[in-house]
Amino acid sequence: MHEEDAGLRARLIEVGVELVTREGTQALSLREIARRAGVSHGAPRRYFPTHLELLSAIAREGFAALGAEVTRALGDGRADPRAQLTTLGQAYLDFALANRGMYELMFRHDLLESNHLGLREASLPLFDVVVDLLTRAGLRPGVDPRIAAGALWANAHGLAQLWAWGSLQPTTGSAELEPLLRAVLEAHLGPEPQ
Amino acid sequence: MHEEDAGLRARLIEVGVELVTREGTQALSLREIARRAGVSHGAPRRYFPTHLELLSAIAREGFAALGAEVTRALGDGRADPRAQLTTLGQAYLDFALANRGMYELMFRHDLLESNHLGLREASLPLFDVVVDLLTRAGLRPGVDPRIAAGALWANAHGLAQLWAWGSLQPTTGSAELEPLLRAVLEAHLGPEPQ
DNA sequence: TCCTCCATGTAGACACTGTCTACTCAGCTC
DNA sequence: GAGCTGAGTAGACAGTGTCTACATGGAGGA
Numbered sequence: 001m002h003e004e005d006a007g008l009r010a011r012l013i014e015v016g017v018e019l020v021t022r023e024g025t026q027a028l029s030l031r032e033i034a035r036r037a038g039v040s041h042g043a044p045r046r047y048f049p050t051h052l053e054l055l056s057a058i059a060r061e062g063f064a065a066l067g068a069e070v071t072r073a074l075g076d077g078r079a080d081p082r083a084q085l086t087t088l089g090q091a092y093l094d095f096a097l098a099n100r101g102m103y104e105l106m107f108r109h110d111l112l113e114s115n116h117l118g119l120r121e122a123s124l125p126l127f128d129v130v131v132d133l134l135t136r137a138g139l140r141p142g143v144d145p146r147i148a149a150g151a152l153w154a155n156a157h158g159l160a161q162l163w164a165w166g167s168l169q170p171t172t173g174s175a176e177l178e179p180l181l182r183a184v185l186e187a188h189l190g191p192e193p194q
Numbered sequence: 195m196h197e198e199d200a201g202l203r204a205r206l207i208e209v210g211v212e213l214v215t216r217e218g219t220q221a222l223s224l225r226e227i228a229r230r231a232g233v234s235h236g237a238p239r240r241y242f243p244t245h246l247e248l249l250s251a252i253a254r255e256g257f258a259a260l261g262a263e264v265t266r267a268l269g270d271g272r273a274d275p276r277a278q279l280t281t282l283g284q285a286y287l288d289f290a291l292a293n294r295g296m297y298e299l300m301f302r303h304d305l306l307e308s309n310h311l312g313l314r315e316a317s318l319p320l321f322d323v324v325v326d327l328l329t330r331a332g333l334r335p336g337v338d339p340r341i342a343a344g345a346l347w348a349n350a351h352g353l354a355q356l357w358a359w360g361s362l363q364p365t366t367g368s369a370e371l372e373p374l375l376r377a378v379l380e381a382h383l384g385p386e387p388q
Numbered sequence: 389t390c391c392t393c394c395a396t397g398t399a400g401a402c403a404c405t406g407t408c409t410a411c412t413c414a415g416c417t418c
Numbered sequence: 419g420a421g422c423t424g425a426g427t428a429g430a431c432a433g434t435g436t437c438t439a440c441a442t443g444g445a446g447g448a
Contacts, residue, residue, distance in 0.1 A: 008396085026304065030435060040398050041435090051435060109359050110220065110298075150356065151349075151374040158352025162344065165303050180345040187381035202425085224406060234427050235406090245406060 009047040011037050016058040017102070024101040025108065028055060055105065056112045062102040063122035069095050070126060081137035082189065088130065089156050089181040096160035103160065127153065137189055148188045155184045203241040205231050210252040211296070218295040219302065222249060249299065250306045256296040257316035263289050264320060275331035276383065282324065283350050283375040290354035297354065321347065334384055342382045349378045 006014070015037045019027050030051045031041040048054035073091035074084055096103040105111065106123075130149040139145055159177055200208070209231045213221050224245045225235040242248035267285035268278055290297040299305065300317075324343040333339055353371050 029433085031433080042399075042437090043397050045436080046396065049436095107355070107359065110218075147374070151353070151377070154352030154356045154374075155345075155349045155378070156352070157356060158348030158350070159345070161301070161355065162348045162351060165301065180341070180348075183345070183381040184349070184378055187377040223404085225404080236408090236428075237426050239407080240425060243407095 008037065008039060008043060012044055012047065012054060013057050013061060016054065017061050020058060020101040020105055021099055022101075025105050025111070028058070028105070028111075030054065050113075052111060052113045059102075059106045059112055060122045062099070062106045063126075065099070065102070066092070066095050066106075067126055070129070074129075081133045082185070085130070085133050085137060085152075085185055086178065086182055088133070089152070089185075090178060092156050093160055093163075093177055093181075096156075097163065100164050104164070107157070107161075134188070139188060140190055143188060151188065152184060156181065202231065202233060202237060206238055206241065206248060207251050207255060210248065211255050214252060214295040214299055215293055216295070219299050219305070222252070222299070224248065244307075246305060246307045253296075253300045253306055254316045256293070256300045257320075259293070259296070260286070260289050260300075261320055264323070268323075275327045276379070279324070279327050279331060279346075279379055280372065280376055282327070283346070283379075284372060286350050287354055287357075287371055287375075290350075291357065294358050298358070301351070301355075328382070331383055333382060337382060345382065346378060350375065 012033055016028060016033050019033065019036065030044060033054065034041045034044055037043075044054055048057065070088055070091045073087050077084065079087075127149060130152060131145045134145045134148050134152075139148060159180065163177070206227055210222060210227050213227065213230065224238060227248065228235045228238055231237075238248055242251065264282055264285045267281050271278065273281070321343060324346060325339045328339045328342050328346075333342060353374065357371070
């Protein structure tokens with residue numbers, strides 16, 4: 001009963017989140033969401049003028065969930081920055097593989113109003129965390145932390161994407177991807193001490 | 195006049211390739227392709243039973259073009275394997291950024307019949323080239339070349355994707371991505387000699 | 389109490405999509 | 419010439435996102 005009278009706007013997002021995580025991006029038609037929310041197909045228009053804006057709101061929920069998952073994994077943040085970076089990468093990949101539909105939606109720029117709904121802003125905090133951890137871990141001299149963070153992110157994103165697409169070895173699980181992340185980390189930070 | 199009477203099947207693919215490179219994935223509706231080919235909307239069905247199969251054929255053309263571009267960049271293949279790997283990465287990124295629509299289509303697994311049309315096979319030769327170059331360049335001991343190749347590919351793919359999405363620094367051009375590729379390469383091969 | 393207004397949602401239209409099926413029709417073989 | 423077959427046409431169908439005209443119910447003011 002946590003959704004009794006939360007307002008149609010919130011309910012539409014809720015229905016959309018559930019739909020995309022259970023049935024994937026294809027199921028996210030405007031009319032289907034309205035149907036499952038128990039309203040007519042014209043109702044969502046009152047809150048989301050266009051289909052893309054509704055999808056963007058759903059995707060933003062996904063970015064929030066990813067952020068929560070990552071900060072949960074990082075804990076109190078007192079661990080070695082380098083260790084935190086691998087933890088973050090692992091958490092990122094786990095999220096992507098556990099919520100494939102949502103993750104796919106989050107990066108389907110053709111389905112999202114990238115500029116309107118503050119989607120960029122939703123993904124930025126995570127980026128800043130990486131930048132912070134990288135600078136605290138001590139980058140090689142002359143390496144821009146923002147560029148390095150982008151490279152790390154791109155690597156994790158590519159791994160998640162190709163893994164989901166089935167292009168990586170089918171036997172390659174999330175655990176086996178960890179050394180790959182570590183290797184890239186090493187490339188930017190220098191060899192691991194000790 | 196290179197398309198005078200090449201048969202409808204070939205012409206549909208040709209029209210599709212031009213359409214996706216000029217107007218993006220969204221423009222690739224079955225009816226629009228048929229329209230531009232000058233036939234009725236039912237005609238493609240004779241050669242491609244479903245929309246996805248036509249799109250897959252178009253994407254396969256993209257993989258062929260990517261392969262051609264890469265082998266052209268590699269030249270006679272007598273250069274240092276390590277240098278060839280960076281050349282390959284650069285060519286890959288150049289292709290992705292120059293043909294965004296096509297590149298997007300090539301990895302939209304929801305639009306492709308990944309299993310039917312030998313799409314996996316179309317992308318495999320490139321993968322094998324990377325594996326070959328990596329083993330000739332001398333991997334660190336205990337590193338599976340196929341895993342390393344997957345990691346490299348994932349990195350390039352992620353860079354291309356995030357770059358196209360605008361998530362990387364807008365000022366970051368294809369040239370600036372090169373050190374990122376080199377860093378990852380270094381992570382798998384060990385530091386550059388000399 | 390009655391009236392008005394307005395936010396919320398309904399219902400139908402429109403153009404478009406992919407798929408399916410019935411049909412035309414030229415060109416070929418027997 | 420008769421019949422068949424491959425290639426393409428044309429229309430229907432269910433589904434989509436968007437737009438617009440319409441109900442309706444509840445709050446605020448006289």
